[in-house]
Amino acid sequence: MVELNKTFEFLDNEIQSFISDNNQFNQNVLFEPITITESIYKNRFSNFNTIQLFFAKVLTLFKTAIEIPSDFNKDILKLLMNDSSDKISLSFYKSLDEKIWTLPKFYRTDESKESKVFEIQCPGSGWGEVILLEKLYKVKFGNRYPYYNIQNSFIEEIKKITGKDKPWVMHLLDNSSNPSSMRYFIRETSKGLKYWGFDKNVINSNCDFVRSHSVYGLIAENLFKVRLEKAINCEVYFDLPPLLIFDQKMILCLPFLDETRHLFNDNIRQTLAYTYTFTPKGFRDFDGSWISIEEFRKRIPSKRKYFLKYGGCDTSVNWGSRAVYRLDSNSCDEHINMALKDFKNNRPWIIQKDCSNKEIVSYIERNNNVIQSKKLTAKYSAFYGPNGLMAIRTHHRQSTKVHGQKDSVVGLAYSKT
Numbered sequence: 024m025v026e027l028n029k030t031f032e033f034l035d036n037e038i039q040s041f042i043s044d045n046n047q048f049n050q051n052v053l054f055e056p057i058t059i060t061e062s063i064y065k066n067r068f069s070n071f072n073t074i075q076l077f078f079a080k081v082l083t084l085f086k087t088a089i090e091i092p093s094d095f096n097k098d099i100l101k102l103l104m105n106d107s108s109d110k111i112s113l114s115f116y117k118s119l120d121e122k123i124w125t126l127p128k129f130y131r132t133d134e135s136k137e138s139k140v141f142e143i144q145c146p147g148s149g150w151g152e153v154i155l156l157e158k159l160y161k162v163k164f165g166n167r168y169p170y171y172n173i174q175n176s177f178i179e180e181i182k183k184i185t186g187k188d189k190p191w192v193m194h195l196l197d198n199s200s201n202p203s204s205m206r207y208f209i210r211e212t213s214k215g216l217k218y219w220g221f222d223k224n225v226i227n228s229n230c231d232f233v234r235s236h237s238v239y240g241l242i243a244e245n246l247f248k249v250r251l252e253k254a255i256n257c258e259v260y261f262d263l264p265p266l267l268i269f270d271q272k273m274i275l276c277l278p279f280l281d282e283t284r285h286l287f288n289d290n291i292r293q294t295l296a297y298t299y300t301f302t303p304k305g306f307r308d309f310d311g312s313w314i315s316i317e318e319f320r321k322r323i324p325s326k327r328k329y330f331l332k333y334g335g336c337d338t339s340v341n342w343g344s345r346a347v348y349r350l351d352s353n354s355c356d357e358h359i360n361m362a363l364k365d366f367k368n369n370r371p372w373i374i375q376k377d378c379s380n381k382e383i384v385s386y387i388e389r390n391n392n393v394i395q396s397k398k399l400t401a402k403y404s405a406f407y408g409p410n411g412l413m414a415i416r417t418h419h420r421q422s423t424k425v426h427g428q429k430d431s432v433v434g435l436a437y438s439k440t
Contacts, residue, residue: 025163030159030387031389033159034047034159037155038203040210050433051387051431052156052159052387052433052434053384053419053433054387055434056436057435057437059436059438061438063138067134068412070132070134071407073290073291073294074130076290078126080277080287082124082126082268084099084286085099085266088100088103089116089117100113103267103271103273103274104267106369106371107335107337108369110239110336111242111267116266120254122255122257123251123264124266125260125264126269127145127262127264128184128260128408129145129234130147131143131146131149131405133403133404134404135401136382138403141296141378142272143275145269145270146234146263147236147404147406148200148205149416150173150177150205151201151204151206152201152204152433153171153416154207154208156416156433156434157170157173157435169437170437173414174211175215176408177413178212178216179215183409184260184409189216190216190231190232191219191229191232192219192232192233193230194209194234196236198236198239200236230250231258231259231260233260234262235261236263237270238263238266238269239270239336241263247265271334272298272333272373275295275334276334279292279307281307296376297375298374298375300334300371300373301373303316304316305318316363319359320355320356324352327351329349329350329375329377330347330350331358331372331374332374332375333370334373335370351377379400379401379402381398381401382399382401382419384397384399389429399421399432401418402420404416404417414435415435416434416435416436417432417434417435417436418432419431
């Protein structure tokens with residue numbers, strides 16, 4: 024049993040036990056996991072099927088736009104390539120073999136408690152936190168909860184994908200927003216996998232599976248062209264494929280835009296938070312009405328419960344929730360003006376209806392090892408693999424604009440069954 028005043032000592036020791044990592048667990052921790060209803064838990068399983076369909080529709084839309092010239096497809100390419108068009112040309116995508124056009128294998132969503140999805144990140148951060156927190160809760164509560172064992176599930180999925188008994192994996196950490204957590208995940212999955220840079224016997228050019236937190240980082244890697252050739256022969260597999268459509272937020276608009284909503288079903292729209300492109304002309308609101316920018320500015324804060332988010336492909340902006348702003352704040356005009364200025368430079372922004380909610384949670388505060396109870400904004404992150412839900416991590420804060428802050432409260436959520 025981990026005593027209350029030993030909680031963070033336990034977590035720090037776990038982190039630091041791998042490759043002399045001197046990082047600490049710098050967030051607060053739920054006293055115990057949150058138990059969610061069976062129906063809300065099952066929503067995450069159905070979300071997986073919906074997201075897979077959404078990804079497939081986006082992939083087809085982008086590929087068709089590349090292959091078939093038309094005014095409609097020209098607009099689609101401008102929308103989806105946006106500020107990457109001068110960095111990754113159309114010819115790059117045209118040169119990719121059919122086998123490269125895959126869906127992301129592993130990804131993390133950010134959702135409301137009721138499972139409304141407002142972010143999808145491939146593969147996303149925090150994978151190691153799930154294992155770390157689960158170890159803590161197992162020591163504290165024994166078999167009280169139906170634990171995920173995400174590390175075992177991940178190992179088995181990679182084995183299935185590659186067809187190898189002990190696959191060789193390259194994990195590019197250059198654009199991970201939480202490299203300490205991902206290094207910990209590597210340690211915990213290296214019992215069934217071998218990682219380049221961590222196992223001396225692994226040969227870089229012979230890695231079977233490649234993970235990256237950025238398409239730019241993936242294609243800039245020195246053996247990328249070699250891996251492309253091997254992927255054609257099913258000798259290597261990409262977690263995040265080299266397609267920038269899965270490394271940006273603009274795709275979240277597609278099910279709601281006037282021009283493309285007919286390509287997506289209502290189930291997709293019910294799963295994703297309402298999202299629309301933010302332009303000088305305004306945007307279509309969730310109730311179907313068109314609203315100008317000036318009309319929106321005049322709304323009282325309670326009628327401006329929206330997020331303004333950078334929607335493009337620039338990793339220096341689209342990283343760690345840097346360019347995410349609440350529009351019910353006093354700085355609303357400042358953020359709107361910035362987005363309108365960016366629009367002129369082909370840097371797109373999206374507006375998204377706030378679908379977050381608050382709940383009272385009890386947590387252990389790192390600074391003084393005491394239990395606090397507060398009503399905080401909730402964010403539930405679901406981790407998915409090729410066969411569905413793998414784990415649910417919770418995040419609570421006064422504002423959930425970002426994660427990993429010292430005033431964040433993290434934990435896990437399990438079903439009652």
